[in-house]
Amino acid sequence: MDEKKHLGQKELNERVKHARLCTGCGACVNLCPYQRAYEDKVLAIFPCDLDVGRCYAFCPRTPVDLEALRGLLFDPQDLTPEVGAVKGFYVTRSRNTKERSRAQHGGTVTALMSLALKEGIIDTAVMADRGGTFLPEAVTENDSRKVAMHGKSSFVVSPNVAEFNRLAKGSSEKIGAVATPCQALAYAKMRMKPIPERDNNIDKLKLVVGLFCGWALSWERLMDLLAAKTELAAITGLDIPPSRYQAMHIYTTNGTIEVPIDEVNRCIRGACHYCFDMTAEFSDISVGSARLSEGWEEARGWNQVIVRTDLGLELVELARKKRRLEFREVPEGNLQRLKAASLNKKGMALKNLKLRTHSQDDLIYLNKEDPAFKNLIKGG
């Protein structure tokens, strides 16, 4: 690791972009005229010769002291090495059937963002919209009734943090963001105010709702895959059931097409293989798909929710009180299964990082002494 803690665009390009570690989160975009997002890529369109830049400091793939971030955001008692802070674990869905039908799964994120807007916890929501060609766009929503318009996933990253950066310069005062794990990490790094005099108005960020994420797909490769399977216009949704089916489901107007997971794996964004975080550990609330004993057809209508902060708990309880979310009993062993899956991702990330550096000690952006990784490394 470099002597100097923070570096600039040159190093960001060398060590993240050209090293193919860029997740496309958008944290370096809209801070200056030089870093831009296009499709699912982030590009440096002009060189910047500053030694120290926020682009490098905010990037979720530059070296980071995760313990310091956890100290800033969470109650130490809630911390687990597998999935980060856990204040509560639930299985929920939106009580609004329309909202659910427009959502990827149970509509929990939609319900929570909509409620946060309605209750004035936030005045603006930053979320991803699937867009017309499966290329998600970062969108801003101020109307709680319209949040449901942006509920579907296409498994491609959208540079949502870039949209936050743009928004934070404007008149919004209380911003809530839906975030992938890498985006949640970027927000957490911003909250540390690594360059105090240029803090990016991060105090306007009031709420982060994280999304579980195994990986994201490269848009170009996904488009090639989908185009080979069906008419793009016929596709109504995509999903990967968390089961042993091991397939991507393409929902079309003519029924469901199953794509073997091996074909999907070839579309994974390279950078995702180095990600340690499956459950968006640096969020207030994290939401993902559920597993239920009734099987996938039932489970896909629900979400699993990790509440991590006081604010997160407050919002989830408000959603219960206001009858925005429906709760059901968490099946026995679900949190353990989630922890195991999360640990598995951490283990893979560490293994891949070590393969990259040919070293047991150099984890590029991670610290091998971090409590979340210590045991994994010892374990080989």
Add this chain to the structure above:
Amino acid sequence: MSNLLDTNEGAHYLYMGNDAIVRGALEGGVSVAAGYPGTPSSEIIEQLARISDRRSLYVEWATNEKIATEIAAAASFAGLRSICTMKQNGVHVASDFLLHLTGTGVRGGMVVVVCEDPGALSSQNEADARYFAKMLEVPLLEPGDFQEAKDMMKWALELSEELKTFVIFRSVTRMSHASGNVVIGELPENEPRAYFQYKGPLLDFLTGPMVTGPGVVAYARTVQQGRLKRAVSLFEQSRFNIYAGPERPELLIITSSACYLYSKEAIHTLNLGDRVGLLKLGTTWPLPEGLVRKHLAAAQKVLVVEEPQDFMEENIKILAADAAGEVGVKTFYGKKSGHVPTSGELNPDIIMNTLKGILGIQYEPVPQEYATKAFQSMFKSPGRELTFCPGCPHRASFLSLHNALALDNRDGFVCGDVGCYGIGVLPAGFSTVKTNFSMGSGLGLATGFGKLTKFGMNQPVVAVCGDSTFFHAVMPALVDAVHHQSDVTLVVLDNSGTAMTGFQPHPGLAVDAMGETAPSIDIEAVCRAIGADVASSDPFDVERTEKTLLGMLKKKGAKVVILRQICALSPEKRGKKKYQMSVREDVCIGENCGCNRMCTRILRCPGIYWDTARKVSRIDEVICAGCGVCASVCPSGAIQKAEVA
């Protein structure tokens, strides 16, 4: 301008070389003139166009040099005297027609005026068009001063009509753009009638059809070579071939054109008038063989001074070899011997150095100490690179092009073309231009690149051209691109005029060279008719332009994006600001993270400068053209624009 029509015969005027050529053409009874703009030739057509109504002339800015030559030839076929004008590379465009024109010859006097640019001061090349005279077997005339420019032009028209072949009249920058004393002659009062006779027999080029073809080429060439032989005998007596110096000079200089003036000055400055003889030739092809032989016989050492290539040197050596028995063996100095530079423009200092070397004389044009100091001070002056003017639409266009290609992220590039936008190769154009050749070659090359997908090439290809260039030579390339489904994007940088050469009108405008209203050709409609996918944008709308370009880069096939915004220097716009620009010092974040001087480090418009003391950007009120582009790229909103009422 008015003195070009002065009828006061014998009056003296200070004429620029191109004005002298105009006056000579008028005295020679020219009726039709056509040209394509190109430095240093452009003023000839401009001046003739201005006085066209008072002399009953037809003058046009043709779509390209070949057409200009055809316009002039048609007038000649109908019995009128005509000229066509172009710069050196224009002859290459016109040469196909000229080659065929030697097959028939001409009727009315017709002169091809070529103004060359040795040293490429305003060119991308340093072509020597004199070789065309030898290649095409036509006479070549080169004036040696301003009076000759006038007199020789008149004679060229007469000579052409007498020999029935077109004549090449060659000038250079220091002849066309310098000024000198000219005594004017008589302006003829003629009202020629145009009529094309074609009822005579085939191969009678005075009354029959003007055609050549298989079977008659040998005959036609014999006729043309006969004309050239007549030219030699006329040239032996020409008053434009002059000698000054001793009867048996130690060194004979043979020269022509502006080099005559340089040589004369060098001989004078070095006080070599009694040692060096100076033979100035005005008729440089075919050579006046007898005259040259006579002077060769009188000197042992011969120096040929010319630019840019060794056209005369070679021809004189051939002549000397043929006449060796008569004139003896000579020692030649020139480009071949290394005594005269083989590229670039010459000047009196260079010739003085050449003479010093050959004659072994001591002379320092300036004291050594001064020369050293002058050389050192070159490095102390602030570096200024070639850039676009403040408010130039090309800066904005190239910014959007750069950004679109960068975001597209497939190593796309721009094929440049001939115009100010060639600067796109430099940081002023964000270094987007990667090829730049002749007029229209941008799209031709891009069309070729666009067909290489078959071989795995996935780089998006963009060609840029100006509005005048579009008509000149881009249209055929667009037809090729559309017909062959090349994956290419043509960006027409339409700034409403032939800006680089001084706003000459072109077919896209509603006015012709003579100021008459003319139907304008709609570039967009032409592109659509050819079958291209067409979009247009105002380049000053940076966001929209970038989006339009990005969309086009994604599409297959031949696309055209027209970026329309009038040149900042155009007569309509000049001095008028759309916006009053200002910088809010309290908002400018300058060198900090978040900007790092976007406006002065990347955009680099000369209208903005970096105040090193206060660490903020500032508008240079004097040169800012008020286009507002800097305000749209400023990331912090510090640059503000206020509409000027």
